[in-house]
Amino acid sequence: MLSLCLRRRRSPQSSFATCVLPPFRPLRCETLERRHLLASVSLTPIAADDQFSTDEDSVVLGNVLTSDRLDGSVAPGLTLRVAEWNGQPVGSSPIFLPSGAILTVEEDGDFHYDPRTSADLQGLAGGESAVDTFHYTATPQFSQIYVLGDSLSDQGQLFAATAGTFPPDPPYDQGRFSNGPVWVEQAAPGLGLATTLANNFAVAGAASGTENFNESLLGTDLPGVADELDAYLDAYGPTADPQALYVIWAGTNDFFLPFSDPAPVIANAITNIVSHVGNLQARGAQHVLVMNMPDLGSTPYGLSDPVLSGQLSAISQAFNANLAATLDSSGLAITPIDVYGRLEEITDDPDAFGLTNVTEASFDGTQVVLDPSTSLFWDSVHPTQRGHELIADLVLEHLSDQGTVSIDVSGVTTVPTLDARHESGQAGELELWLSADDASINDRNGPFEYTVDWGDGEVQSVQGTAAGVSLTHSYDALPVVTPEIRVRDQDGDSSVALREVVIWGTVGSDRIRIRPDAGGVHVLTLNGETVASLDPTNVDRVVAFGLEGDDFLSAAGSEIAVEFDGGDGRDVVLGSRADDRLIGGLGSRLLELRGDADLIGSVAASRLR
Structure with a gap:
């Protein structure tokens, strides 16, 4: 066997020359596999995959390192850190996942996942689901x-x-x-x-x-x-x-x-x-x-x-x-x-x-x-x-x-809520102001579709923002009509219908009353005559317009919410035990609210309570 020496040559490259020397004793070369047998402690982290669940409108705050650990024997106190998320260094700008959702991350493993920033996820219908995934690299700290x-x-x-x-x-x-x-x-x-x-x-x-x-x-x-x-x-x-x-x-x-x-x-x-x-x-x-x-x-x-x-x-x-x-x-x-x-x-x-x-x-x-x-x-x-x-x-x-972190995102039905106000009530005419709210951040600003079934065969739909729309309708038959109102958001989720019973008085002095009767039925009367028998489970609100004259509008003892507008005249307006809106015009003597909601009296109203 030849012996070997290496001799330096003076050059910027530090290049080398060889020379052959007399034979030396044979060199014992063990198998290359031995180089893998070093007495070792592995510092490789074990990054366990994580799974989270949420809905399209709920942020996920989590930490990916809670179930991770270091493999082998390590010094007390040595923790893990996150070096990269989806190949991007921690501390870089927010990460946009393929769904469009924004992910923000920290070195300690904390992350903030917001499905509301994804149009695709916000478009999930109720019962549908999607999975967002991202990767992270853990290293010892x-x-x-x-x-x-x-x-x-x-x-x-x-x-x-x-x-x-x-x-x-x-x-x-x-x-x-x-x-x-x-x-x-x-x-x-x-x-x-x-x-x-x-x-x-x-x-x-x-x-x-x-x-x-x-x-x-x-x-x-x-x-x-x-x-x-x-x-x-x-x-x-x-x-x-x-x-x-x-x-x-x-x-x-x-x-x-x-x-x-x-x-x-x-x-x-x-x-x-x-x-x-x-x-x-x-x-x-x-x-x-x-x-x-x-x-x-x-x-x-x-x-x-x-x-x-x-x-x-x-x-x-x-x-x-x-x-x-x-x-x-x-x-x-x-x-x-x-x-x-x-x-x-x-x-x-x-x-x-x-x-x-x-x-x-x-x-x-x-x-x-x-x-x-x-x-x-x-x-x-x-x-x-x-x-x-x-x-x-x-x-x-x-x-x-x-x-790998997987987030199961489910579509939810975020039912919009409807607010309906009768701005005026001339005999035979209704003017409605409708507005909406939605728990979904993606749907909150609209557009909304407002629909009114006026109860006489006419159905009207109009697009509008959350701030609302105004609709007006005239009736041929009086004094009682039964409109039904809904609003639908851009996901197609529809609010619960608001079912009303609307009654008008005359231009003279009227008595409009709604009172409980036998068998749970509520009776609606106009000047002593029964005009409707109401099932409280199928009516959300009774709306009454006294118009001009000295009117008496009362829902005392009733559990049905009312919106009573006495109009001008010396009126007495008494609410129900539910959430009411009582309006007294010029000359009203008494507005009495027994449940919650609004009292609206003119400057000439005598008492509001």
Whole structure:
């Protein structure tokens, strides 16, 4: 078997050369499946689907996280948050669902769903139903994120340490070893967090211990990952935050330092990583992500030489297998991220990830030669911004889950209510003022259809607003007529019919009375003559117009609502025990209301009571 060493070449790309050394003892490469066996605690939420029911006129106030939980053992107090609703970030403008209903949401899982904002839902007939659905993404609510690593996570530490000279900008993006934000910058917002140089300690070139690949290249003292951990402890104190998320992604640069036998390098790197995890957890850290090594043999650098590619792939596989086994036996609780496996999926099926180039560098050391937006690699070893985005997606997959909320919306019959007033009552003529109200916000302002069956074979319908309409009708036969009045809203829901009995007096002095009689019947009399026998269960209101003269209008003892208008003259108007409207014209002596409703007397009325 050939041995391998990797030697640095001084160039802005940090490209590499290989040399063949005498044979070293065989490297034991365990099966790749071992990389999935890390001693782990899953931080993936379990987002249970939720179902709510409402009607077309009722708002739903709910919370989608009440039945959700975190999978596995978690620190006390770590809660869940909602990162997205229907793919939109929380805090964005209200979401319009396909039905047209408006959904407003909060990070804590509270939502406000208003079916009244949907014309389709408001058009549901009584007994009909529809289902509105939306999706949400739940993630743990971490207090902060801290990152230890190398150039795959460095968002500007090395750039700051070299006073903005390395890596050169352009073509590298503001200190990143890529053409845009690295994976952790892209993943953090999905967790409600952000990374800066104050919490991302990753420095390009850092090996797992105290060495740094770029140290001799740049002629300056640079940290390894062990030093990054010390820098974190110096900045934040000896105690780790139990609610924070810690990320360790290291080991690759250990193999870019000179070596003859990869086996001890693998062992040493894994020892360092496990030590860092143990150190953090001993100080109180509860949530640690450990990311494994990508396949170095599948990078453009590795693919430049078939022999080199095979050797680098063997190192990557052996490192990942031994990292998994060591962490598994250590008993440390970590969340593993299988970067190797995801990049393998990407290179096997680039189209599925929107890529066309997964083998060549976009930037060749001099110029951009391939579109980075559809390429996996920026230079010979580092991902493009798009490649980092795919790694960020992988991390968020491990730290998030999607739930579905279904809201069953039923159509209801929102019966409009009718208000009818007789504005005047000349002999043989009725003038009605009709108005409406509706509990449905969609129907409240109309249009309404008002219908009057005048009781003599004439039926009149007219469209109008909630404010009302005026209708007038003349009769040939007197003194008693029986109109029936309805109103219907735009959904087709109709009010209960208002059934009336209307009687007119004469221009002289009249006595109009309605009184209970035997068998529950009410008798309506005009000047002592019975003009109608009324069933109180089939009559909603008796309307009487005294016209001119000194009239006596009485419903004393009756349970039927009345509307009595005495007209001008010295009138006495006595109401029933129901909801009445009593009107006295000029010269009225007494208006007496026994139930509820209105008393309307002229300036000459003697008594209102």
